[in-house]
Amino acid sequence: MSVTLGTTTSAVAIDDVSVRFQSKRTEVTAIQQVSLDVAPGEFVSIVGPSGCGKSTLLKLVSGLLKPSSGSVTLLGEEVRGPRHDIGFVFQRAALLEWRSARRNILLQAEMRGMNPAEAGKRADELIEMTGLSGFENALPHELSGGMQQRVALCRALLHQPRVLLMDEPFGALDALTREQMNVELHRVWRETGTTVLLVTHSIAESVYLANRVIVLTQRPAVVKEVIDVDLPSERDYSETMARPAFSSVTAHIRDLLGAVTGHD
Amino acid sequence: MKPVSGDRWRGVIERAWRPAALLVACLAIWHLITVTGLVEAYLVPSPGKTFDLLVDKWSYLWGHTWVTTYETILGFVIAGVLGVLMAVAMVYSRTIESTAYPILLFAQVIPKIAIAPLFVVWLGFGFEPKVIVAVLMAFFPVVISTVTGLKSVDTEMLELAATMGGGPVKTFVKIRFPAALPHLFAGLKVAVTLAVTGAVVGEFVGSNEGLGYVILQANGNMDTPMLFAGLIVISLVGILLFLLLDLAEQLMLPWHASRRGAAVTTLLAKGGS
Ligand SMILES: Nc1ncnc2c1ncn2[C@@H]1O[C@H](COP(=O)(O)OP(=O)(O)OP(=O)(O)O)[C@@H](O)[C@H]1O
Ligand SMILES: [Mg+2]
Numbered sequence: 001m002s003v004t005l006g007t008t009t010s011a012v013a014i015d016d017v018s019v020r021f022q023s024k025r026t027e028v029t030a031i032q033q034v035s036l037d038v039a040p041g042e043f044v045s046i047v048g049p050s051g052c053g054k055s056t057l058l059k060l061v062s063g064l065l066k067p068s069s070g071s072v073t074l075l076g077e078e079v080r081g082p083r084h085d086i087g088f089v090f091q092r093a094a095l096l097e098w099r100s101a102r103r104n105i106l107l108q109a110e111m112r113g114m115n116p117a118e119a120g121k122r123a124d125e126l127i128e129m130t131g132l133s134g135f136e137n138a139l140p141h142e143l144s145g146g147m148q149q150r151v152a153l154c155r156a157l158l159h160q161p162r163v164l165l166m167d168e169p170f171g172a173l174d175a176l177t178r179e180q181m182n183v184e185l186h187r188v189w190r191e192t193g194t195t196v197l198l199v200t201h202s203i204a205e206s207v208y209l210a211n212r213v214i215v216l217t218q219r220p221a222v223v224k225e226v227i228d229v230d231l232p233s234e235r236d237y238s239e240t241m242a243r244p245a246f247s248s249v250t251a252h253i254r255d256l257l258g259a260v261t262g263h264d
Numbered sequence: 265m266k267p268v269s270g271d272r273w274r275g276v277i278e279r280a281w282r283p284a285a286l287l288v289a290c291l292a293i294w295h296l297i298t299v300t301g302l303v304e305a306y307l308v309p310s311p312g313k314t315f316d317l318l319v320d321k322w323s324y325l326w327g328h329t330w331v332t333t334y335e336t337i338l339g340f341v342i343a344g345v346l347g348v349l350m351a352v353a354m355v356y357s358r359t360i361e362s363t364a365y366p367i368l369l370f371a372q373v374i375p376k377i378a379i380a381p382l383f384v385v386w387l388g389f390g391f392e393p394k395v396i397v398a399v400l401m402a403f404f405p406v407v408i409s410t411v412t413g414l415k416s417v418d419t420e421m422l423e424l425a426a427t428m429g430g431g432p433v434k435t436f437v438k439i440r441f442p443a444a445l446p447h448l449f450a451g452l453k454v455a456v457t458l459a460v461t462g463a464v465v466g467e468f469v470g471s472n473e474g475l476g477y478v479i480l481q482a483n484g485n486m487d488t489p490m491l492f493a494g495l496i497v498i499s500l501v502g503i504l505l506f507l508l509l510d511l512a513e514q515l516m517l518p519w520h521a522s523r524r525g526a527a528v529t530t531l532l533a534k535g536g537s
Pocket of ligand 2: 054056167
Protein backbone atom coordinates (compact mmCIF):
# COMPACT_ATOMS: atom_id res chain seq x y z
CA MET A 1 0.00 0.00 0.00
CA SER A 2 1.97 2.99 -1.15
CA VAL A 3 1.51 6.28 0.56
CA THR A 4 1.58 9.44 -1.45
CA LEU A 5 2.46 12.77 0.02
CA GLY A 6 -0.20 15.42 -0.01
CA THR A 7 -3.57 16.00 1.51
CA THR A 8 -4.76 12.44 0.95
CA THR A 9 -1.89 10.88 2.92
CA SER A 10 -3.07 8.28 5.43
CA ALA A 11 -2.49 9.14 9.04
CA VAL A 12 -1.45 5.55 9.65
CA ALA A 13 -0.57 3.00 6.99
CA ILE A 14 0.28 -0.53 8.03
CA ASP A 15 1.55 -2.41 5.04
CA ASP A 16 1.79 -6.19 5.03
CA VAL A 17 3.27 -6.30 8.52
CA SER A 18 4.25 -9.46 10.39
CA VAL A 19 5.69 -9.71 13.88
CA ARG A 20 7.43 -12.78 15.26
CA PHE A 21 8.68 -13.01 18.84
CA GLN A 22 11.68 -15.21 19.40
CA SER A 23 11.98 -16.77 22.81
CA LYS A 24 14.37 -19.49 23.99
CA ARG A 25 12.72 -22.41 22.32
CA THR A 26 9.60 -21.22 20.59
CA GLU A 27 8.82 -18.65 18.00
CA VAL A 28 5.49 -16.88 18.35
CA THR A 29 3.93 -15.17 15.39
CA ALA A 30 1.83 -12.42 16.91
CA ILE A 31 0.81 -10.66 13.74
CA GLN A 32 0.69 -12.04 10.23
CA GLN A 33 0.55 -9.91 7.13
CA VAL A 34 -1.73 -7.24 8.45
CA SER A 35 -2.48 -4.23 6.28
CA LEU A 36 -4.51 -1.29 7.45
CA ASP A 37 -5.03 2.31 6.41
CA VAL A 38 -6.36 4.95 8.72
CA ALA A 39 -7.43 8.29 7.32
CA PRO A 40 -6.58 11.56 9.09
CA GLY A 41 -9.18 12.36 11.72
CA GLU A 42 -10.61 8.87 11.63
CA PHE A 43 -11.48 6.91 14.78
CA VAL A 44 -10.65 3.23 14.40
CA SER A 45 -11.37 0.60 17.04
CA ILE A 46 -9.49 -2.68 17.14
CA VAL A 47 -11.07 -5.73 18.75
CA GLY A 48 -9.89 -9.30 18.91
CA PRO A 49 -9.40 -12.20 21.28
CA SER A 50 -7.00 -11.79 24.17
CA GLY A 51 -3.37 -12.31 23.25
CA CYS A 52 -3.96 -11.95 19.52
CA GLY A 53 -1.59 -9.05 19.03
CA LYS A 54 -3.56 -5.84 19.54
CA SER A 55 -1.03 -4.22 21.87
CA THR A 56 1.70 -5.35 19.53
CA LEU A 57 -0.05 -3.52 16.70
CA LEU A 58 -0.12 -0.23 18.62
CA LYS A 59 3.52 -0.61 19.58
CA LEU A 60 4.36 -1.04 15.91
CA VAL A 61 2.58 2.19 15.03
CA SER A 62 4.35 4.09 17.81
CA GLY A 63 7.72 2.67 16.83
CA LEU A 64 8.28 1.01 20.20
CA LEU A 65 8.51 -2.27 18.31
CA LYS A 66 9.96 -3.07 14.89
CA PRO A 67 8.05 -5.33 12.51
CA SER A 68 9.72 -8.56 11.42
CA SER A 69 8.59 -7.75 7.91
CA GLY A 70 6.49 -5.13 6.20
CA SER A 71 6.41 -1.44 6.98
CA VAL A 72 4.45 1.06 9.01
CA THR A 73 4.02 4.65 7.92
CA LEU A 74 2.84 7.31 10.31
CA LEU A 75 1.84 10.75 9.04
CA GLY A 76 3.63 10.17 5.75
CA GLU A 77 6.90 9.07 7.32
CA GLU A 78 8.09 5.49 7.74
CA VAL A 79 8.31 4.39 11.38
CA ARG A 80 11.89 3.43 12.25
CA GLY A 81 12.13 4.12 15.97
CA PRO A 82 9.99 5.52 18.79
CA ARG A 83 7.86 8.30 17.36
CA HIS A 84 7.26 11.54 19.18
CA ASP A 85 4.32 12.80 17.16
CA ILE A 86 1.80 10.54 18.88
CA GLY A 87 0.02 10.35 22.20
CA PHE A 88 -0.14 6.97 23.97
CA VAL A 89 -2.54 5.81 26.68
CA PHE A 90 -2.00 2.43 28.31
CA GLN A 91 -4.40 0.20 30.19
CA ARG A 92 -2.75 1.17 33.44
CA ALA A 93 -2.52 4.92 33.80
CA ALA A 94 1.27 4.73 34.36
CA LEU A 95 1.47 7.92 36.40
CA LEU A 96 4.47 9.08 38.39
CA GLU A 97 3.31 8.66 41.96
CA TRP A 98 5.33 11.58 43.31
CA ARG A 99 3.79 14.06 40.90
CA SER A 100 0.42 15.72 41.25
CA ALA A 101 -2.21 15.20 38.55
CA ARG A 102 -1.28 18.46 36.88
CA ARG A 103 2.45 17.82 37.02
CA ASN A 104 1.92 14.34 35.62
CA ILE A 105 0.20 15.93 32.66
CA LEU A 106 3.02 18.44 32.33
CA LEU A 107 5.62 15.67 32.22
CA GLN A 108 4.81 15.52 28.52
CA ALA A 109 5.74 19.20 28.15
CA GLU A 110 8.91 18.90 30.22
CA MET A 111 10.16 15.90 28.27
CA ARG A 112 9.53 17.74 25.02
CA GLY A 113 10.89 21.06 26.18
CA MET A 114 7.63 22.84 25.39
CA ASN A 115 7.11 26.43 26.48
CA PRO A 116 6.06 26.06 30.15
CA ALA A 117 3.54 28.90 30.12
CA GLU A 118 1.75 27.61 27.05
CA ALA A 119 1.86 24.04 28.27
CA GLY A 120 0.45 25.12 31.62
CA LYS A 121 -2.42 26.87 29.93
CA ARG A 122 -3.13 23.88 27.76
CA ALA A 123 -2.96 21.55 30.76
CA ASP A 124 -5.53 23.68 32.56
CA GLU A 125 -7.83 23.54 29.53
CA LEU A 126 -7.55 19.75 29.39
CA ILE A 127 -8.13 19.46 33.15
CA GLU A 128 -11.25 21.55 32.74
CA MET A 129 -12.41 19.57 29.71
CA THR A 130 -11.99 16.17 31.37
CA GLY A 131 -13.61 17.24 34.62
CA LEU A 132 -10.48 17.01 36.75
CA SER A 133 -10.85 20.53 38.13
CA GLY A 134 -10.24 20.57 41.85
CA PHE A 135 -7.90 17.59 41.70
CA GLU A 136 -4.95 19.29 39.97
CA ASN A 137 -2.77 18.95 43.03
CA ALA A 138 -3.85 15.49 44.13
CA LEU A 139 -1.29 12.70 43.98
CA PRO A 140 -2.16 9.62 41.89
CA HIS A 141 -2.92 7.45 44.94
CA GLU A 142 -5.46 10.05 46.00
CA LEU A 143 -7.32 9.74 42.69
CA SER A 144 -9.88 7.16 41.65
CA GLY A 145 -9.08 4.81 38.76
CA GLY A 146 -11.22 6.84 36.40
CA MET A 147 -9.51 10.07 37.39
CA GLN A 148 -6.09 8.51 36.94
CA GLN A 149 -7.06 7.44 33.46
CA ARG A 150 -8.28 10.96 32.70
CA VAL A 151 -4.89 12.29 33.78
CA ALA A 152 -3.23 9.80 31.42
CA LEU A 153 -5.55 10.98 28.63
CA CYS A 154 -4.73 14.64 29.30
CA ARG A 155 -1.04 13.82 29.27
CA ALA A 156 -1.42 12.07 25.93
CA LEU A 157 -3.26 15.07 24.47
CA LEU A 158 -1.11 17.86 25.89
CA HIS A 159 1.15 18.24 22.86
CA GLN A 160 -1.83 18.06 20.48
CA PRO A 161 -0.68 14.89 18.75
CA ARG A 162 -2.21 14.18 15.36
CA VAL A 163 -2.45 10.50 16.23
CA LEU A 164 -3.68 9.10 19.54
CA LEU A 165 -3.03 5.44 20.38
CA MET A 166 -5.06 3.89 23.20
CA ASP A 167 -4.53 0.38 24.52
CA GLU A 168 -7.58 -0.72 26.53
CA PRO A 169 -7.59 2.62 28.32
CA PHE A 170 -10.82 1.96 30.20
CA GLY A 171 -10.39 -1.73 30.91
CA ALA A 172 -9.93 -1.22 34.62
CA LEU A 173 -12.95 1.00 35.12
CA ASP A 174 -16.44 0.14 36.30
CA ALA A 175 -19.21 0.12 33.70
CA LEU A 176 -20.64 3.51 34.60
CA THR A 177 -17.33 5.36 34.70
CA ARG A 178 -16.44 3.65 31.48
CA GLU A 179 -19.55 5.04 29.78
CA GLN A 180 -18.73 8.51 31.03
CA MET A 181 -15.20 8.18 29.73
CA ASN A 182 -16.53 7.02 26.38
CA VAL A 183 -18.74 10.06 26.09
CA GLU A 184 -15.82 12.30 27.06
CA LEU A 185 -13.43 10.65 24.66
CA HIS A 186 -15.97 10.98 21.88
CA ARG A 187 -16.31 14.69 22.59
CA VAL A 188 -12.54 15.16 22.79
CA TRP A 189 -12.13 13.41 19.48
CA ARG A 190 -14.78 15.58 17.83
CA GLU A 191 -13.27 18.74 19.25
CA THR A 192 -9.65 17.98 18.40
CA GLY A 193 -9.96 16.12 15.11
CA THR A 194 -7.22 13.73 16.23
CA THR A 195 -6.79 10.38 14.52
CA VAL A 196 -7.47 7.67 17.09
CA LEU A 197 -6.56 3.98 17.22
CA LEU A 198 -8.35 2.36 20.14
CA VAL A 199 -7.81 -1.20 21.31
CA THR A 200 -10.69 -2.44 23.41
CA HIS A 201 -12.42 -5.55 24.68
CA SER A 202 -15.78 -3.89 24.83
CA ILE A 203 -17.78 -4.32 21.67
CA ALA A 204 -20.22 -1.55 22.61
CA GLU A 205 -17.34 0.82 23.25
CA SER A 206 -15.67 -0.04 19.97
CA VAL A 207 -18.84 0.69 18.00
CA TYR A 208 -20.00 3.75 19.91
CA LEU A 209 -16.68 5.54 19.41
CA ALA A 210 -15.48 4.48 15.99
CA ASN A 211 -15.90 5.17 12.31
CA ARG A 212 -14.55 1.71 11.63
CA VAL A 213 -14.03 -1.39 13.72
CA ILE A 214 -11.21 -3.80 12.84
CA VAL A 215 -11.84 -7.36 13.99
CA LEU A 216 -8.70 -9.44 14.39
CA THR A 217 -8.51 -13.21 14.56
CA GLN A 218 -6.89 -15.45 17.14
CA ARG A 219 -3.08 -15.37 17.08
CA PRO A 220 -1.42 -15.04 14.65
CA ALA A 221 -3.61 -12.03 14.10
CA VAL A 222 -4.91 -11.35 10.66
CA VAL A 223 -7.68 -8.90 9.86
CA LYS A 224 -10.91 -10.89 9.97
CA GLU A 225 -13.18 -8.08 8.91
CA VAL A 226 -13.35 -4.32 8.74
CA ILE A 227 -16.73 -2.95 9.70
CA ASP A 228 -17.91 0.52 8.81
CA VAL A 229 -19.98 2.03 11.56
CA ASP A 230 -22.86 3.88 10.01
CA LEU A 231 -23.88 6.18 12.82
CA PRO A 232 -24.07 9.98 12.96
CA SER A 233 -20.80 11.54 14.01
CA GLU A 234 -22.40 13.29 16.97
CA ARG A 235 -23.58 10.49 19.21
CA ASP A 236 -25.62 10.66 22.32
CA TYR A 237 -24.82 7.60 24.39
CA SER A 238 -28.17 6.06 25.22
CA GLU A 239 -29.72 7.18 21.96
CA THR A 240 -26.91 5.50 20.04
CA MET A 241 -27.26 2.30 22.06
CA ALA A 242 -30.96 2.23 21.15
CA ARG A 243 -30.41 2.52 17.40
CA PRO A 244 -31.05 -0.59 15.33
CA ALA A 245 -27.86 0.08 13.35
CA PHE A 246 -25.90 -0.06 16.62
CA SER A 247 -27.36 -3.34 17.77
CA SER A 248 -26.95 -5.00 14.38
CA VAL A 249 -23.28 -3.98 14.18
CA THR A 250 -22.49 -5.10 17.73
CA ALA A 251 -24.31 -8.39 17.13
CA HIS A 252 -22.28 -8.92 13.98
CA ILE A 253 -18.99 -8.25 15.79
CA ARG A 254 -20.02 -10.56 18.60
CA ASP A 255 -20.66 -13.28 16.02
CA LEU A 256 -17.28 -12.69 14.44
CA LEU A 257 -15.48 -12.83 17.77
CA GLY A 258 -17.47 -15.83 18.86
CA ALA A 259 -16.57 -17.55 15.63
CA VAL A 260 -12.95 -16.56 16.13
CA THR A 261 -12.68 -17.75 19.69
CA GLY A 262 -15.13 -20.62 19.36
CA HIS A 263 -12.96 -22.75 17.10
CA ASP A 264 -9.35 -23.79 17.57
CA MET B 265 -3.78 14.16 52.19
CA LYS B 266 -4.18 11.94 55.19
CA PRO B 267 -7.27 10.69 56.85
CA VAL B 268 -8.24 13.10 59.59
CA SER B 269 -6.15 12.36 62.65
CA GLY B 270 -6.81 12.92 66.31
CA ASP B 271 -4.66 14.73 68.81
CA ARG B 272 -1.03 14.53 67.70
CA TRP B 273 0.45 13.78 71.12
CA ARG B 274 -2.07 11.10 71.93
CA GLY B 275 -0.97 9.43 68.68
CA VAL B 276 2.69 9.63 69.67
CA ILE B 277 1.97 8.11 73.05
CA GLU B 278 -0.21 5.39 71.62
CA ARG B 279 2.59 4.27 69.34
CA ALA B 280 5.58 4.95 71.54
CA TRP B 281 4.50 3.26 74.74
CA ARG B 282 5.21 -0.29 73.62
CA PRO B 283 8.86 0.23 72.59
CA ALA B 284 9.33 2.44 75.65
CA ALA B 285 7.89 -0.25 77.90
CA LEU B 286 10.18 -2.85 76.36
CA LEU B 287 13.19 -0.62 76.94
CA VAL B 288 12.22 -0.11 80.58
CA ALA B 289 11.74 -3.85 81.01
CA CYS B 290 15.20 -4.55 79.59
CA LEU B 291 16.75 -1.99 81.93
CA ALA B 292 14.86 -3.54 84.83
CA ILE B 293 16.12 -7.03 84.01
CA TRP B 294 19.64 -5.70 83.63
CA HIS B 295 19.32 -4.00 86.99
CA LEU B 296 17.93 -7.12 88.66
CA ILE B 297 20.72 -9.29 87.32
CA THR B 298 23.34 -7.02 88.80
CA VAL B 299 21.56 -6.33 92.10
CA THR B 300 20.86 -9.99 92.88
CA GLY B 301 24.50 -10.83 92.25
CA LEU B 302 23.48 -13.37 89.64
CA VAL B 303 26.41 -12.10 87.62
CA GLU B 304 29.53 -10.64 89.18
CA ALA B 305 29.62 -6.84 89.13
CA TYR B 306 33.00 -6.76 87.37
CA LEU B 307 31.48 -8.75 84.47
CA VAL B 308 28.27 -6.77 84.09
CA PRO B 309 28.09 -3.35 85.72
CA SER B 310 24.72 -2.12 86.93
CA PRO B 311 22.77 0.31 84.75
CA GLY B 312 23.12 2.95 87.46
CA LYS B 313 26.89 2.65 87.52
CA THR B 314 27.06 2.76 83.74
CA PHE B 315 24.97 5.91 83.60
CA ASP B 316 27.00 7.53 86.33
CA LEU B 317 30.06 6.88 84.24
CA LEU B 318 28.40 8.28 81.13
CA VAL B 319 27.79 11.48 83.05
CA ASP B 320 31.19 11.63 84.77
CA LYS B 321 33.28 10.89 81.72
CA TRP B 322 31.04 12.94 79.48
CA SER B 323 33.70 15.13 77.92
CA TYR B 324 36.15 12.25 77.43
CA LEU B 325 33.46 10.19 75.67
CA TRP B 326 32.21 13.14 73.67
CA GLY B 327 35.60 13.71 72.05
CA HIS B 328 35.87 10.08 70.98
CA THR B 329 32.25 9.99 69.87
CA TRP B 330 32.89 12.90 67.59
CA VAL B 331 35.89 11.13 66.00
CA THR B 332 33.87 7.98 65.28
CA THR B 333 30.89 9.96 64.02
CA TYR B 334 33.11 11.94 61.69
CA GLU B 335 34.68 8.78 60.25
CA THR B 336 31.24 7.19 59.89
CA ILE B 337 29.66 10.12 58.08
CA LEU B 338 32.63 10.57 55.77
CA GLY B 339 32.63 6.85 54.92
CA PHE B 340 28.88 6.83 54.47
CA VAL B 341 28.84 9.83 52.15
CA ILE B 342 31.67 8.45 50.02
CA ALA B 343 29.96 5.05 49.86
CA GLY B 344 26.65 6.71 49.00
CA VAL B 345 28.03 8.76 46.14
CA LEU B 346 30.21 5.97 44.73
CA GLY B 347 27.47 3.40 45.25
CA VAL B 348 24.86 5.39 43.35
CA LEU B 349 27.28 6.14 40.50
CA MET B 350 28.24 2.48 40.33
CA ALA B 351 24.60 1.41 40.29
CA VAL B 352 23.75 3.84 37.50
CA ALA B 353 26.68 2.57 35.45
CA MET B 354 25.61 -1.02 36.04
CA VAL B 355 21.99 -0.40 35.08
CA TYR B 356 22.87 1.41 31.87
CA SER B 357 25.65 -0.91 30.74
CA ARG B 358 25.41 -4.67 30.58
CA THR B 359 29.18 -4.85 30.15
CA ILE B 360 29.86 -2.89 33.30
CA GLU B 361 27.27 -4.89 35.20
CA SER B 362 28.70 -8.27 34.24
CA THR B 363 32.26 -7.07 34.81
CA ALA B 364 31.71 -5.38 38.14
CA TYR B 365 29.27 -7.74 39.84
CA PRO B 366 31.73 -10.55 40.68
CA ILE B 367 34.30 -8.09 42.01
CA LEU B 368 31.63 -6.31 43.99
CA LEU B 369 30.49 -9.56 45.51
CA PHE B 370 34.07 -10.54 46.29
CA ALA B 371 34.68 -7.19 48.01
CA GLN B 372 31.51 -7.74 50.00
CA VAL B 373 32.19 -11.27 51.24
CA ILE B 374 35.78 -10.56 52.24
CA PRO B 375 35.71 -10.05 56.04
CA LYS B 376 36.44 -6.35 56.61
CA ILE B 377 38.04 -7.07 59.95
CA ALA B 378 40.57 -9.23 58.12
CA ILE B 379 41.63 -6.60 55.63
CA ALA B 380 41.50 -3.64 57.99
CA PRO B 381 45.07 -4.24 59.26
CA LEU B 382 46.25 -3.91 55.70
CA PHE B 383 44.86 -0.41 55.47
CA VAL B 384 46.62 0.49 58.70
CA VAL B 385 49.88 -0.75 57.23
CA TRP B 386 49.29 1.28 54.11
CA LEU B 387 47.78 4.44 55.54
CA GLY B 388 48.89 4.60 59.17
CA PHE B 389 46.92 5.34 62.31
CA GLY B 390 44.97 8.36 61.06
CA PHE B 391 41.29 8.48 60.13
CA GLU B 392 41.83 7.21 56.56
CA PRO B 393 41.82 3.43 57.22
CA LYS B 394 38.65 3.77 59.34
CA VAL B 395 36.89 5.70 56.59
CA ILE B 396 37.92 3.10 54.04
CA VAL B 397 36.55 0.24 56.14
CA ALA B 398 33.32 2.22 56.64
CA VAL B 399 33.08 2.78 52.87
CA LEU B 400 33.64 -0.91 52.19
CA MET B 401 30.91 -1.86 54.64
CA ALA B 402 28.37 0.67 53.37
CA PHE B 403 29.02 0.47 49.64
CA PHE B 404 27.34 -2.84 48.83
CA PRO B 405 23.84 -2.17 50.18
CA VAL B 406 23.78 1.19 48.41
CA VAL B 407 24.67 -0.38 45.07
CA ILE B 408 22.25 -3.26 45.39
CA SER B 409 19.32 -1.13 46.49
CA THR B 410 19.93 1.52 43.85
CA VAL B 411 20.20 -1.08 41.10
CA THR B 412 16.94 -2.64 42.30
CA GLY B 413 15.30 0.79 42.41
CA LEU B 414 16.44 1.84 38.96
CA LYS B 415 15.25 -1.45 37.52
CA SER B 416 11.90 -1.27 39.30
CA VAL B 417 10.56 1.40 36.94
CA ASP B 418 7.56 0.33 34.89
CA THR B 419 8.45 -0.66 31.35
CA GLU B 420 5.29 1.13 30.30
CA MET B 421 6.54 4.31 31.91
CA LEU B 422 9.80 4.01 30.01
CA GLU B 423 7.96 3.31 26.77
CA LEU B 424 5.85 6.35 27.39
CA ALA B 425 9.01 8.38 27.96
CA ALA B 426 10.34 7.10 24.64
CA THR B 427 7.28 8.47 22.84
CA MET B 428 7.79 11.80 24.60
CA GLY B 429 11.26 12.09 23.17
CA GLY B 430 13.06 13.61 26.15
CA GLY B 431 16.18 11.52 25.69
CA PRO B 432 17.97 9.35 28.24
CA VAL B 433 19.13 12.16 30.53
CA LYS B 434 15.67 13.65 31.05
CA THR B 435 14.20 10.17 31.41
CA PHE B 436 16.73 9.45 34.14
CA VAL B 437 16.29 12.72 35.99
CA LYS B 438 12.51 12.94 35.80
CA ILE B 439 11.48 9.29 35.92
CA ARG B 440 14.09 6.68 36.73
CA PHE B 441 15.99 8.30 39.55
CA PRO B 442 12.98 9.59 41.50
CA ALA B 443 11.35 6.19 41.10
CA ALA B 444 14.47 4.57 42.58
CA LEU B 445 14.57 6.84 45.64
CA PRO B 446 12.48 4.66 48.00
CA HIS B 447 14.81 1.72 47.36
CA LEU B 448 17.83 3.98 47.56
CA PHE B 449 16.77 5.26 50.97
CA ALA B 450 16.21 1.73 52.24
CA GLY B 451 19.78 0.93 51.17
CA LEU B 452 21.16 4.12 52.72
CA LYS B 453 19.58 3.29 56.06
CA VAL B 454 21.23 -0.11 56.12
CA ALA B 455 24.45 1.46 54.89
CA VAL B 456 24.66 4.08 57.62
CA THR B 457 24.43 1.51 60.41
CA LEU B 458 27.08 -0.58 58.68
CA ALA B 459 29.29 2.49 58.30
CA VAL B 460 29.26 2.87 62.10
CA THR B 461 30.40 -0.73 62.44
CA GLY B 462 33.06 -0.14 59.79
CA ALA B 463 34.48 2.89 61.59
CA VAL B 464 34.61 1.02 64.91
CA VAL B 465 36.24 -2.00 63.29
CA GLY B 466 38.83 0.33 61.77
CA GLU B 467 39.50 1.77 65.22
CA PHE B 468 39.88 -1.68 66.76
CA VAL B 469 42.67 -2.50 64.41
CA GLY B 470 44.87 0.47 65.01
CA SER B 471 43.94 3.75 66.57
CA ASN B 472 44.44 6.07 69.48
CA GLU B 473 41.06 7.73 69.38
CA GLY B 474 37.40 6.97 68.70
CA LEU B 475 34.83 4.79 70.44
CA GLY B 476 36.47 1.60 69.15
CA TYR B 477 39.65 2.70 70.88
CA VAL B 478 37.69 3.51 74.06
CA ILE B 479 36.19 0.02 74.10
CA LEU B 480 39.49 -1.67 73.42
CA GLN B 481 41.15 0.31 76.22
CA ALA B 482 38.32 -0.44 78.62
CA ASN B 483 38.58 -4.09 77.69
CA GLY B 484 42.30 -4.13 78.41
CA ASN B 485 41.73 -2.49 81.82
CA MET B 486 38.78 -4.79 82.67
CA ASP B 487 36.81 -1.54 82.95
CA THR B 488 33.40 -3.02 82.14
CA PRO B 489 31.37 0.11 82.99
CA MET B 490 33.38 2.05 80.42
CA LEU B 491 32.98 -0.81 77.96
CA PHE B 492 29.21 -0.73 78.39
CA ALA B 493 29.16 3.04 78.16
CA GLY B 494 31.10 2.84 74.89
CA LEU B 495 28.66 0.30 73.49
CA ILE B 496 25.70 2.44 74.42
CA VAL B 497 27.18 5.54 72.81
CA ILE B 498 28.01 3.62 69.60
CA SER B 499 24.43 2.38 69.42
CA LEU B 500 23.13 5.90 69.98
CA VAL B 501 25.29 7.22 67.15
CA GLY B 502 23.91 4.55 64.80
CA ILE B 503 20.33 5.16 65.85
CA LEU B 504 20.68 8.92 65.51
CA LEU B 505 22.14 8.68 62.00
CA PHE B 506 19.42 6.22 61.02
CA LEU B 507 16.72 8.57 62.29
CA LEU B 508 18.26 11.50 60.42
CA LEU B 509 18.02 9.50 57.19
CA ASP B 510 14.48 8.48 58.00
CA LEU B 511 13.62 12.14 58.49
CA ALA B 512 15.32 13.08 55.22
CA GLU B 513 13.25 10.41 53.51
CA GLN B 514 10.07 11.83 55.00
CA LEU B 515 10.92 15.28 53.76
CA MET B 516 12.07 14.23 50.30
CA LEU B 517 9.52 11.50 49.60
CA PRO B 518 6.31 12.49 51.32
CA TRP B 519 4.40 10.66 48.58
CA HIS B 520 6.09 7.45 49.58
CA ALA B 521 6.21 7.85 53.33
CA SER B 522 2.50 8.45 53.51
CA ARG B 523 1.90 4.99 52.12
CA ARG B 524 4.74 3.16 53.78
CA GLY B 525 3.22 3.28 57.22
CA ALA B 526 4.86 4.17 60.46
CA ALA B 527 8.57 4.50 60.88
CA VAL B 528 9.95 6.03 64.02
CA THR B 529 10.05 9.57 62.73
CA THR B 530 6.62 9.27 61.15
CA LEU B 531 5.45 8.56 64.61
CA LEU B 532 7.21 11.55 66.07
CA ALA B 533 6.48 13.95 63.24
CA LYS B 534 2.88 13.16 62.62
CA GLY B 535 1.48 11.57 65.72
CA GLY B 536 -1.66 9.74 64.68
CA SER B 537 -2.18 9.26 60.99
N1 LIG C 1 8.01 -9.09 24.15
C1 LIG C 1 7.41 -10.24 23.82
N2 LIG C 1 8.12 -11.40 23.74
C2 LIG C 1 7.54 -12.55 23.40
N3 LIG C 1 6.25 -12.67 23.10
C3 LIG C 1 5.47 -11.57 23.16
C4 LIG C 1 6.02 -10.30 23.53
N4 LIG C 1 5.03 -9.39 23.49
C5 LIG C 1 3.92 -10.07 23.13
N5 LIG C 1 4.18 -11.37 22.91
C6 LIG C 1 3.22 -12.38 22.49
O1 LIG C 1 2.54 -11.88 21.36
C7 LIG C 1 1.18 -12.17 21.45
C8 LIG C 1 0.36 -10.91 21.32
O2 LIG C 1 0.58 -10.08 22.43
P1 LIG C 1 -0.24 -8.74 22.64
O3 LIG C 1 0.22 -8.16 23.93
O4 LIG C 1 -0.10 -7.89 21.44
O5 LIG C 1 -1.73 -9.28 22.76
P2 LIG C 1 -3.07 -8.46 22.98
O6 LIG C 1 -3.93 -8.70 21.81
O7 LIG C 1 -2.76 -7.05 23.33
O8 LIG C 1 -3.68 -9.22 24.22
P3 LIG C 1 -4.59 -8.62 25.40
O9 LIG C 1 -5.93 -8.39 24.79
O10 LIG C 1 -4.63 -9.72 26.39
O11 LIG C 1 -3.94 -7.38 25.90
C9 LIG C 1 0.95 -12.88 22.78
O12 LIG C 1 0.78 -14.25 22.51
C10 LIG C 1 2.21 -12.64 23.54
O13 LIG C 1 2.52 -13.78 24.28
MG1 LIG D 1 -2.89 -5.93 25.10
